[in-house]
Amino acid sequence: MPSIRDVARVAAVSHQTVSRVLNDHPSIRPETKQRVLDAITQLDYRPNLAARALVTRSxxxxxxxxxxxxxxxxxxxxxxxxxxxxxxxxxxxxxxxxxxxxxxxxxxxxxxxxxxxxxxxxxxxxxxxxxxxxxxxxxxxxxxxxxxxxxxxxxxAADQVAGARLAVNHLIELGHRDIVHLAGPQDWIEAESRMRGYLDALLDADLPTIPPVRGDWTADFGHFAGRELARRVDFTAVFAANDLMAIGLIHGFRDAGLDVPNDVSVVGFDDIPVAPHIWPPLTTVHQDFxxxxxxxxxxxxxxxxxxxxxxxxxxxxxxxxxxxxxxxxxx
Missing domain, CATH: 3.40.50.2300 (Response regulator)
Incomplete structure (x- = not known):
């Protein structure tokens, strides 16, 4: 690869002059600048952007x-x-x-x-x-x-709280009164925001809250949660904090003999590409990433x-x- 000194040799100038041309310094005479530019073209010289950053600090x-x-x-x-x-x-x-x-x-x-x-x-x-x-x-x-x-x-960012409220309000409008939240891990920003939206929607509708189930975002955990939740009969719908857990949840419910949505409704969050293609197709909250x-x-x-x-x-x-x-x- 040609160096800045090669450009200087072909243009018959110092390497400091080449550097000034590259940085568009106003003190360079037009004819000198043109010689340097011609040499750059002839040699197909590409300035080292990392090195220039060290000089310009940007x-x-x-x-x-x-x-x-x-x-x-x-x-x-x-x-x-x-x-x-x-x-x-x-x-x-x-x-x-x-x-x-x-x-x-x-x-x-x-x-x-x-x-x-x-x-x-x-x-x-x-x-x-x-x-x-x-x-x-x-x-x-x-x-x-x-x-x-x-x-x-x-x-x-997109309003995560508003998105969770959309999901829960959708279930409330369908007539569900006992809604479980399959939440994300603690300390995760999206998990806390979506849980807040879930709680706010239930509070506004004067509906009881059920202790959330803390997950880890994976379909595997959703499947485990579905099998465990199927042992209970105190809910009719689940809002999952992301689509992967929702998909695993549906699988777990099916393995436990529950039908989605006739026995339990499930809503996810994110609208990942596979969401429309599982069975049943997943109701979810779309984000424009x-x-x-x-x-x-x-x-x-x-x-x-x-x-x-x-x-x-x-x-x-x-x-x-x-x-x-x-x-x-x-x-």
């Missing part, structure tokens, strides 16, 4: 800190972030956290800072991630796709450039009613 790279490896929603958002970043002239460097310990978060953020990222998008499901970030001197703007009290002053990614880039780029943030309306989740929820025999 780069055209956005960092993404993700603690949701393999999940449909964050993966869709990251793909949209990369596309939107390219349209704005940025590339993306993504670090997936192997764990959300303070040490792992600190190491990941410091690596991105060493890469001189211009800004940071945080896709982290646990509140403790933001507690660590707030205690660090990151030095660049960052935005979050999570929403929770105390998560971040720069957060931007790609739009979340695009909005994050729009906000972050405005912050980086010192521009006014774009006025973005609320991104409201939508209920998608399918065959897994109905009036049922016991509602």
């Amino acid at each position: 780069s055209n790279v956005l960092g993404v800190l993700s603690a949701s490896v393999g999940e449909f929603g964050p993966a869709s958002s990251i793909a949209a972030i990369e596309e939107a970043a390219r349209a704005e002239g940025y590339s993306v460097s993504t670090i997936n956290l192997p764990a959300t310990t303070p040490e792992a978060i600190d190491t990941a953020v410091r690596q991105l800072v060493r890469e001189q990222v211009a800004g940071l998008v945080v896709l982290a499901p646990q509140l403790r991630v933001f507690h660590v970030l707030q205690g660090m001197a990151i030095g660049v703007p960052y935005v979050s796709l999570q929403t929770a009290s105390g998560a971040s002053g720069e957060r931007h 790609p739009e979340l990614g695009r909005r994050a880039v729009a906000l972050l780029v405005a912050d980086i450039r010192g521009e006014e943030r774009p006025a973005l309306g609320p991104l409201e989740p939508q209920l998608v009613a399918r065959a897994s929820s109905s009036h049922g025999r016991r509602s």
Whole structure:
């Protein structure tokens, strides 16, 4: 690969002059600048962006800190972030956290800072991630796709509480009065927000609350929960905090001899691609994950450039009613 010194030799200038041309320094004479540009074209020279970042203290790279490896929603958002970043002239460097310990978060953020990222998008499901970030001197703007009290002053996300209320209100409108919540793990932002929406909907309807079942987001746990819940007869519907647990739940109910939705209605959350294709097709709450990614880039780029943030309306989740929820025999 040609170096900056090769360009200087062909253009008959110093390597410092080549550097000034690359950084668009105003002191370079037009004819000198043209010789350097011609040499760059002749040699097919590509500047080392990382090296330039060390000099300019900035780069055209956005960092993404993700603690949701393999999940449909964050993966869709990251793909949209990369596309939107390219349209704005940025590339993306993504670090997936192997764990959300303070040490792992600190190491990941410091690596991105060493890469001189211009800004940071945080896709982290646990509140403790933001507690660590707030205690660090990151030095660049960052935005979050999570929403929770105390998560971040720069957060931007779909309204998880409103989405959960949609799910539970749908079941209430179908006549269900005893609704169980299959919740996500403790300390996960989405889990706490969706549980809050569930409780708020029951409170508004003056309906009794049933102690939630804490899950781990997996279909395997949903299947286990379905078999265990089938031993009880004190509910007619379940709102699961994500689609994978809802799908496992339906499987567990079927194995235990319960019919969905005639015996028990089930509603999930996220609207993953497989949701319409299970049996029965899953009623769920749809989130526009790609739009979340695009909005994050729009906000972050405005912050980086010192521009006014774009006025973005609320991104409201939508209920998608399918065959897994109905009036049922016991509602």
